[in-house]
Amino acid sequence: MTARTLMVQGTTSDAGKSTLVTALCRLLARRGVKVAPFKPQNMALNSAVTEDGGEIGRAQAVQARAAGLPPHTDMNPVLLKPNTDTGAQVIVQGKAIGNLNAREYHDYKRIVRRAVLESYERLAARFDAIVVEGAGSPAEINLREGDIANMGFAEAVDCPVVLIADIDRGGVFAHLVGTLALLSESERARVIGFVINRFRGDIALLQSGLDWLERETGKPVLGVLPYLHGLHLEAEDALPSSGGRGFTSGEIRNENEKLRVVVPVTPRISNHTDFDPLRLHPQVEFHFVYPGETPPPADLVILPGSKSVRADLAFLRANGWEAYLLRHLRYGGKLIGICGGFQMLGREIHDSAGLEGKAGTSSGFGWLDMVTVLEPEKQLRNVRGRLVLDDAPVTGYEIHSGLTEGPALVRPFVRLEDRNDGACSADGQIMGTYLHGLFESSAATDAILRWAGLTEPETPDYVATREAEIDRLADAVAAHLDMPAIERLLGIAPREACA
Template sequence: MKGALLVAGTTSDAGKSVVTAGICRWLARQGVRVAPFKAQNMSLNSFVTADGAEIGRAQATQAAACGIEPTADMNPVLLKPGSDRRSQVVVLGRAIADVDAMEYGAFKARLRAVAVESLERLRAEYDVVICEGAGSPAEINLRAGDIANMGLAQAARLPVIVVGDIDRGGVFASLYGTVALLDAADQALIAGFLINKFRGAPELLAPGLDMLHGLTGRETYGVLPWLDGLWLDVEDSLALDNRPAQPYRPHSLRVAVVRLPRISNFTDIDALASEPGIVVRFVRSAAELEDADLVIIPGSRATVSDLGWVRETGIAQAVQERAAAGRPVLGICGGYQMLARTIHDDIESRKGHIDGLGLLPATVRFTAEKTLARPVGTAYGHRVAAYEIHHGVVTVDTATPSRPFLDGCRSGSVWGTTWHGALENDAFRQAFLADVAATAGRPFTPAPGISFAEFRAARLDALGDLIEQHVDTGAILDLIENGPPRDLPLIHPGGAR
């Protein structure tokens, strides 16, 4: 078979990424050569491909669902917000500019061509390409410059299914309204709907689904039930707000992750979920650190700005007091930079010289050239494969006593590294956690035989199962091969057809 499909959504975090991954996984299990694609992604969770290109983490996970290596063509345009108004623009894996929303408009024509060319290359190499939209196609204020939703669908003549999150409420209104706000040419490509995150008996939805069909002339191809644990490798920090807080248990190893305003690559923490006896919380206050055995300061797209927030909230003082008391702290990438003595930044924040938290004997200098790499090293006697994405270059002061830790260092109970993904290495992760537990004085022993790769594969299989069991897969195959049904009715705002 040959073809493509665009999975759009009524909102951000409606489930586009997981539905796309699920369709990819299901097709791959049928022996189809399939690849994922997202023309434009806005995310602070990114990944480095084997040839050193930076793409959205969600597309790397979708590639894993397909059983293939990720490439820059799978996410040709990546926007990484550094503030509420400015984002770094990454094109085919390389940062080219830092712009505000108005300045970005000047790039749109060029980027649309880049996106279409990337999709064409993928379609030439693979039998099927499952595309993921961005935000909502009904963001009509942005339609003229759209390259990720209906702009892409028009350029590549893609059939579109729209995913609605029923857990948010108002799913029928949002599905209907998404179609009704589009012009006739765009509506002609909207083939139908999927409802996501349903809790209860699907029969209860039948009257609404019938009315939606009557109003739009479009089918609902499936109702996906709520399934816990599908937050793996999400692309949007909004998903953290929907992740339930786990209660600390008496014999668990308790991990508190600082929820920075511009938190990036928080997927580094996902591997901890594969370990029985580990409880992870994302926290925003100093008080929430008190009963944690390990505090992690994760990556940040705005290191200096987020360091200011860490100080304002009192978290900085709490972390310094923990370190003085010999209680474990881990900094990853931006978090590592915050733990250094000094930061010199004329690139990201342009604030010049800034004092760090002073917990590691290191200095940081930001450079214009971004480091993108897939390093391999050894720690605790085990091989560690990871990836790097950073402008800040950390130099460890060798005159001050410290111990090596991956590419960074350890001083007392404080560890720091720029390497993302290190915790996904099972033997290293368990040795590190055992050291943390011993340092914290906790009676915790990692369970043997845990494989994060198998944990992730099981999650991807669960997504494939969702599609296979709850979606009209025959109709999806027909859309992929033949495009949207002909003569779909035009919906006018107000309900007239």
């Protein structure tokens, strides 16, 4: 039996495709439907390690959780991880096949198209329903040739499409009608209805516009979804639009206030979802420092992961971060490096093969006595172990190309089940690890915050919070979307017939 398939496409990036697919996966799973998420092609620097040892976009891992499934590489067969403005590492069915520029990738699409359809067919054989997320907008006419991300995929598997638009951006009717106008006749016929996202206000004031839209296009509005204030879902790629929850550089912290945590935003920052538990933590003042901003005083600075470690290291130096970090350490502040940030803490980073840019060697900050060599084969693992801090249990995942060696590693940061990971400085001020997801473990976060200066940390259960937010989203979609119409499209019997 082949799964029934529905595709969600958007009029723009960040229109709400990921969130709607997440909600539909949770709602269908609640009905007892065997449902799987799918995104043919994703471009993102936030990724996750799958049960079959590969790498997919973070959004598809969230959607898998919403469906009650472990993430699998077939759910996102093509992942593009930008490492320059014109090029990206190309990951096919979970494994990196190399770096391609935009023109080279365009020529390569006929090969990845086969991988996309193979992955889809495997899922279709295992599940009753598949909810597919498009990428960007189907109206990018310059990308139509060889398209595998939007209508090209929908045409290949012959599935209906729901088109979602963000009313909070403004111009929602122009977005919807204009997108339809740029589609071919067969593509327009695939659009079975519209969803308007992030609406706030009196729905009665919108009704005349909805009536006009349905008359003009002949297609129904399947739902108007409300703006959900404070909704937290792990981001596909985009960083928060503002620097943080706010403190100013002139403030002086007293011991009863929240712990101040600062993370620099580099041009190729990756897996910034690592910091979601800290951003939501009631005892933490968290601040992303964007390019051009002055770094404020902090108790803890964390150097994040990077898709281009040497380039991001040069960026930090060019923007005064080395002097800032030296001052921070001199006054007793704590410093953690995660993945690429960990590599920066060492003496040297070697990339003789040019895996992340121009081949060469960069001097690290030199605060940990170790050297990193970038290698073609990625390390992809889900792991568990214990921190050296308070012997706290921790779980996480590794996604990196570097092999790090040196005397600093005799003082590890994490003792994993099969080996040690990371390093600690002799004075205990600096720590580094390859572990992403470090702060999703409450006990580990408590131990790190205590080390950084918080007297009595009480870290909320982040996993439970994440689940509650998916349920909150699903409940809102159920209340405002024509779910019977969606279920009919997927061949799901009405509730009365299921009783």
